[in-house]
Amino acid sequence: METDQYDVANVTITLTQWNVNRAGNFTAPATSMVGCTIAELADEIGLERGEFRAWLTFTNDNVMLANGTQTHKDNIAVDTLLGANSFQIPNTMYMAWFGEMGIAGQGWMNWGQNVADLQRLGFHVVQFNNDDFDKSNANGVKANFLGGVTWLSNEKFLHGMYMMGHGGTTNVGSSGTRCYTQGPDWSVQYAEIEAQLNYDLGAVIIHACWSNESNAEDLLVSDNGFFVGQTGVYVPLDPERLASHSGASYLPVGIEDILLYGGRQRTQKFEA
Numbered sequence: 001m002e003t004d005q006y007d008v009a010n011v012t013i014t015l016t017q018w019n020v021n022r023a024g025n026f027t028a029p030a031t032s033m034v035g036c037t038i039a040e041l042a043d044e045i046g047l048e049r050g051e052f053r054a055w056l057t058f059t060n061d062n063v064m065l066a067n068g069t070q071t072h073k074d075n076i077a078v079d080t081l082l083g084a085n086s087f088q089i090p091n092t093m094y095m096a097w098f099g100e101m102g103i104a105g106q107g108w109m110n111w112g113q114n115v116a117d118l119q120r121l122g123f124h125v126v127q128f129n130n131d132d133f134d135k136s137n138a139n140g141v142k143a144n145f146l147g148g149v150t151w152l153s154n155e156k157f158l159h160g161m162y163m164m165g166h167g168g169t170t171n172v173g174s175s176g177t178r179c180y181t182q183g184p185d186w187s188v189q190y191a192e193i194e195a196q197l198n199y200d201l202g203a204v205i206i207h208a209c210w211s212n213e214s215n216a217e218d219l220l221v222s223d224n225g226f227f228v229g230q231t232g233v234y235v236p237l238d239p240e241r242l243a244s245h246s247g248a249s250y251l252p253v254g255i256e257d258i259l260l261y262g263g264r265q266r267t268q269k270f271e272a
Contacts, residue, residue: 004023018044026092037078044076046160046225048224051199090157092158093118093159095118097164097207100174128145129183134184135185159203165206169213169214170191194219200225203221204225204228
């Protein structure tokens, strides 16, 4: 673990990094060592420094400072030098399936494996599956999806989102089906998702057309966060992608993105 030195009231303090333990729950414990700041934690987990009160859960009303005294949590600033304390941070990925071909489509897009990979990395995964809903109630299903975003954000659970389906430069959803979808046909504007958030997200991954040229990154992702979109028309059968996995009987869409995603965090490095 990296360390540094800092003088507080003529006392030399050894600085260490935060200890974050992602163990598959809605939130994850984050323990500050002497001399840590919330700004450092925000940078490490990809969330916005200035929004820390919207995403950080204080487990105690009083917080230990680096100089050995305590102060009320309301007095803590993003650059306050902390002592040893325990907090909770968002640890939930909201995964939304808007794709085609039902279970077969999910298999081709490697949906289940992506869920498992995120869980292996220690995240709690909440899934929204458009195929589970009646085709006649598109507006209700959209409200259900957005309600999930609202709840996870309000509870300080939501770290990021992973969406697969059809899209444009301002929207994502099931609208645009070329073969068939089991669920209703609808789409949601990225601005509508943003309206449900209390803070910018640490990670957003979108496997949908034009997502890389969309306004999703600007609207949804923290300046410290991680974004992966698709450039132009997204074709899962792209020959170049298939060639890069020669010998495979299917295209493991998204695995490489998840592995890159984990590397953003110094508190918990993942294999490349």
